[in-house]
Amino acid sequence: MKKIAENRLPELYQALSAERKLYLPLEEGGVVGYGLYSPEKKTALTAPSTVKSPKELFFPQVEGVVNFQMQGKNIDILPIEMPKEDFVVMGVRACDVRSFDVLDRVFLSDPVDGYYAARREHGTIVSLACDQPQNSCFCEAFGIDAAAPAGDVRCFIREGVLYWQALTDKGQALTDSLFGLLEEAGPAGQEQQEAFTAETKEKLQALPYHGLDLSAFTPDRLGELFHDPKWKKLSQACLGCGSCTFVCPTCQCYDVRDFDTGHGIQRYRCWDSCMYSDFTMMAHGTPRPTQLEKFRQRFMHKLVYFPSNNEGMYSCVGCGRCVRKCPIHMHIVKVIKALGGKKDE
Numbered sequence: 001m002k003k004i005a006e007n008r009l010p011e012l013y014q015a016l017s018a019e020r021k022l023y024l025p026l027e028e029g030g031v032v033g034y035g036l037y038s039p040e041k042k043t044a045l046t047a048p049s050t051v052k053s054p055k056e057l058f059f060p061q062v063e064g065v066v067n068f069q070m071q072g073k074n075i076d077i078l079p080i081e082m083p084k085e086d087f088v089v090m091g092v093r094a095c096d097v098r099s100f101d102v103l104d105r106v107f108l109s110d111p112v113d114g115y116y117a118a119r120r121e122h123g124t125i126v127s128l129a130c131d132q133p134q135n136s137c138f139c140e141a142f143g144i145d146a147a148a149p150a151g152d153v154r155c156f157i158r159e160g161v162l163y164w165q166a167l168t169d170k171g172q173a174l175t176d177s178l179f180g181l182l183e184e185a186g187p188a189g190q191e192q193q194e195a196f197t198a199e200t201k202e203k204l205q206a207l208p209y210h211g212l213d214l215s216a217f218t219p220d221r222l223g224e225l226f227h228d229p230k231w232k233k234l235s236q237a238c239l240g241c242g243s244c245t246f247v248c249p250t251c252q253c254y255d256v257r258d259f260d261t262g263h264g265i266q267r268y269r270c271w272d273s274c275m276y277s278d279f280t281m282m283a284h285g286t287p288r289p290t291q292l293e294k295f296r297q298r299f300m301h302k303l304v305y306f307p308s309n310n311e312g313m314y315s316c317v318g319c320g321r322c323v324r325k326c327p328i329h330m331h332i333v334k335v336i337k338a339l340g341g342k343k344d345e
């Protein structure tokens, strides 16, 4: 394990960004989100969360897929180059690191999504353990350890020192590239890690959603959960705004659209939301015309359909973003509790 004093983080950022792009939480106008580092930006590495997840660095909200250029009757197809620049994402929390396992299942399964695969290949994830989990967090329910995130490099900060541990070959290569900037943490690093883990565990146990019970969400209860009359009440105030899907690190639906430039077509894909009224609209209409059906689809997919097809892996990571962002305060925790979570709440 290595270490560097917290007050030397600007030096670390400079070194990390010298040979590749560095993305990390930045604060702008009171909003914290992942952005491209440059020395004049206001970094917010220790902010408890970001509004949007780092998902968009691997699966952008909008990206071109192909261009068509037209001249008279000729149409030239101009492919978009695959991403090929190395980059580092620093400060990724345990829940968001897990979200890449979910996205990998979708985008790296046959047929592989070349754009996502290229970014996964070129991106190195430096995670940061949580020392201040929020009241809306419940990653623990999905077996995620907030104090020991995965990633290529795992970091935690305690008593003014950032500890750095490479977990993969990619993480080791990044560590080696930092030359003498990081010092050996020695046995004290292990002691600090144990103390950090114990403190975080205590904080997690004090959270309002500690002990959230997911045991009711099993494939054999699919029919029962699907037909549960509680969906009506749960969904009736939903605005269909899609905020929950746009902040979610695991939502992966997208639409493909064409933009007419006047002398050609730009074909792009952009995030879509199962909560929108025109989602999967076809000539005959949409397969889920009511808000109840759309609402149910989102939560059944996260809690039942996805785990049924992915060895029990839920497609929620308990990041709490939808809890914080839904304008009507309806979210996955309420759904879990209503349909089979803790019976005493």
Ligand code: SF4
Pocket: 244, 247, 248, 249, 250, 251, 302, 315, 316, 317, 318, 319, 320, 321, 322, 323, 332
């Ligand atoms: S459903 Fe909500 S809590 Fe779960 S991963 Fe998505 S935004 Fe986070």
Ligand code: SF4
Pocket: 237, 238, 239, 240, 241, 242, 243, 244, 245, 275, 325, 326, 327, 328, 329, 330, 331
């Ligand atoms: S954020 Fe809330 S209101 Fe908006 S679509 Fe999601 S559940 Fe419905």
